[in-house]
Every structure is written in C-alpha cells, then in structure tokens.
Amino acid sequence: MANTILVGAQWGDEGKGKIIDVMTEKADIVVRYAGGNNAGHTVFIGKKKYILHLVPSGILRKGKLCVIGNGVVVDPVSLVKEIQGLRKLGVKVGPNLVVSETAHVVLPYHRELDAQREVLKGKNKIGTTKRGIGPAYGDKAARVGLRMIDLIHPERMESKLRWRISENNEVLRALGAKPLSFKTVLAEYRVAGNYLKPFVANTVVLLHEAMQRGNDVLFEGAQGTFLDIDHGTYPFVTSSNTTAGGACTGSGVPPHRMDRVVGVMKAYTTRVGEGPLPTENAEISDLLHGMGREFGATTGRPRRCGWFDSVATRHATMVNGIDGLAVTNLDGLDSVETIKVCVAYRHGKARYDFVPNDAQTLAECQPVYVEFEGWRTPTDKARSWKQLPPKARAYLKAIAELSDAKLFIASVGPAREQTIFV
Ligand code: GDP
Ligand code: IMO
Ligand code: MG
Secondary structure (H helix, E strand, C coil): CCCCEEEECCCCCCHHHHHHHHHHHHCCCCEEECCCCCEEEEEECEEEEEECCCCHHHCCCCCCCCEECCCCCEEEHHHHHHHHHHHHHHCCCCCCEEECCEEECCCHHHHHHHHHHHHHHHHHCCCCCCCCCCHHHHHHHCCCCCCCCCHHCCCHHHHHHHHHHHHHHHHHHHHHCEEEHHHHHHHHHHHHEEEHHHHEEEEHHHHHHHHHHCCCCEECCCCCCCCCCCCCCCCCCCCCCCCCCHHCCCCCCCCCHHEEEEEECCCCCEECCCCCCCCCCCHHHHHHHHCCCCCCCCCCCCCEEECCCHHHHHHHHHCCCCCCEEEEEHHHHHCCCCCEEEEEEEECCCCEEEEEEEHHHHCEEEEEEEEEEEECCCCCCCCCCHHCHHHHHHHHHHHHHHHEEEEEEEEEECCCCCCCCC
C-alpha cells in the first residue's frame, strides 16, 4: 500500500476513524502523530461501536502495530482508561500498541488552565474540548513539559512534577481557581506510569526498522486542516500541526518516505466549537440533527453544519498535498432537494478563491454557491460506483474536481461494507 498520510480536510470529524479502519486492512502499522484525547474517532464493526481518542483506530484489526507518535500529547490517566475500555470490549491491547517516550504528558493543571482560559475569554472562547491540549502543547514549546520517559521513571517524575505544580498553582490561584495537591497528582500519575511502562519505547527507531523490513505505514491524522495551529482559522484552532507535514515531525518519518496523502471530507461541512464557518446553514443543521447525526464523539456537543465548502477543501488539497479524496456521509444528503456547494467567498467587493488567513475576515465572508439537484434516493445500500444514483455520482465528481483532487473513496454509511472504492 506504501506509506500513506490520512488527514481531515475540513474542521475535524470528517470520518477519519472509519476510513482508517477500512485502509488498515492493507497496512502494517498505524501511527497517530498529532493531537491528544481531544480527538474522537468512531469505528463500527458490525453493530459494535468503538470511539478511539488516543489509541490509533488500527487497533481494531488483528496483527497491526499501533503507534502513538512523539507529536501526540498523552493524558496517561485517560489512555489507561481507554486501554481498559477496549480490553473490556474484547479488543487485544498489548505489544500491538507502542507509545513514544518523547510524547508530552497532559497533566491536571493543563486541563484546569484550559477551562479557566475559556472562562476568561468569555464570548471570545474557542470552545475547546477542555482536555488540556493547548496548555500541554504550550508547555512543550516553552520547554517545561514532562514526557512519557519522565512518567515511567518515578524519581524524575517526582522532582519535575513538584516544580511544575508549584508554578502552576501560583497561576491557578491568580485566576481564582483551586490549587492542585502535588501528592494526589503524583499518586495518580504513578499508577498510570506503572500501567503504561510496558508500552513506552523509542518509536522513531522502531518505525524506521519496520520500514526497512518493508512494512507499510498509515498515518492517522486527528482534527482537521482548518484546526491546524498554523494553517487553520487561528485562534479558533487546536494546538498542533494537524496537516500532512505534522505526520513527519510527529513521527520522525522524513518527507521522502511518504508516498501519498488521502484527504477525508464529508459531503457537507461540520464544525464543533467556535470560529468562522462560512457555509453554516440552519436547514441542513436541523435536518442532520433531526436524523440523530452530528453530535461530537468526544464531548457530545451538537456539531454546527453547513453546505460543502470547496474553497476550504481546495485550500486543504494545497496545504496537505492531497492526492486522493475520501468523501464520507454522502447518505446524509439523500433527502435534500437542492444541494448547495460553495465555490468562492465574497467579502465586500473582493472575491476569494482561497481561505483568507484572518478569522475575522473569514467570518465576514459570504459564500458564493452553485446548486445541484438532489438524488432523493437512499444511497446507504450502494456497494459500487454504478449502484449510486447518477445525480449522486455527478455531485461527487463535481466536489472532487472543485477540491482539485481525485476521488478515491465514497462512503455511504458508518459500516466497513458501506465503502465504495472509485
Ligand atoms: P473522525 O473524528 O474524523 O474520525 O469522525 P467522527 O467519528 O468524530 O465523526 C464521524 C461520524 O460519521 C461518526 O459517527 C461515523 O460513524 C460517521 N460516519 C463516517 N462515515 C459515514 C458515512 O459515510 N455515513 C454515515 N451515515 N456516517 C458516517
Ligand atoms: P477529531 O480527531 C472536531 C476543536 C474543538 C475546538 C478546537 C480547540 O475527532 O476530528 P482543543 O480541545 O483541541 O484545544 O479544541 O478544536 N477540536 C475538534 N473538532 N474534531 C476533533 O477531533 C477536534 N479536536 C479538537 O472543538 O473548537
Ligand atoms: Mg471526531
């Protein structure tokens, strides 16, 4: 299959988990390279539903090695719970999961600071998942973070944590929040460290040795292009490089070893949290929520929904180098009479064919739409390109062309078999 980077081409929740699960069949290794347990990747196997937060979605297939790379921030307590939850569901988690020793650790003060900053921002809040992601990456960049290698060495952990808690308690007090007990945090993290110790390794060397043996690697992106810290709608973004470049820095696999980039996108657009969403639309939001769809896999929040935005997906093709598109949730549009697709933005007299960098400008943009006649037929039973209604095929072709990439997969339901290779 060659080494493949899979990224979200919109604002997250594009259906990456489902597509990763399908593509894992032909891969040897699946690597998470960015984000943390802010991610929620849903995979259905038969009637069983799995939501993965930190563990790569490849864990659900036997004989695949799953790696949590150095670019991920790991909440060890949450990771332990996730592993235990998977084991309870009958999923084997053992030597098939490896965590980078240089991945940074999310601590309770990160979560607390995340929550406090959101309160302080008031109506300008980001709408974070409150998992401590921003403060954890902040500490990494400020060079005051703790890493997995510290977590599994109790003596190191103790001295570093003492210093970090004392500094962060000053900040928490100043913000009017309750300080943390060093003893309680240390005890909780010691237990997690002991549990996770067998999983922690030098994943850079491991990945290079595996590739040397001819293993194929699938890089599982988290979040989406417009939540990228550099390329997203800053400041309404997450704190890591979610785009394709992040796969290299977040795993230690160099660019020339990457063979292709698959971009996952919904047949419409969703976003959870605050920030601009030019094609947001109440009609499609109500329709999807009415079907019980588009509620966040991590926080349960209703996702904001809108029409397909090809200005955004074309931009995503550009910054990620997407060669193949996986379009999911086509079936979500089955009952829509007239489907709109955004092909440009208007801002006063200006017309944009790319996503402006300033979130304020983007928020003021008006979408320019073209319309497609809906197919008004269920697509969820289609198993081949030919079985799709002609109008659905025309729609897929058009959005792929507008996104400047080749259609690779069309998905018509959450299950593995509801996947059409084009
Ligand atoms: P991720 O974060 O990108 O992995 O996406 P999420 O799992 O957060 O959200 C995607 C949702 O869409 C999940 O509930 C999936 O089960 C669901 N899903 C994925 N592909 C399809 C599809 O083609 N049709 C339908 N109906 N649901 C899908
Ligand atoms: P997956 O991998 C959708 C959003 C949050 C918020 C912003 C910052 O499932 O696609 P953070 O907690 O990261 O500081 O929040 O990013 N966000 C996501 N939205 N899917 C995700 O992950 C997300 N992870 C973070 O809602 O707007
Ligand atoms: Mg998700």
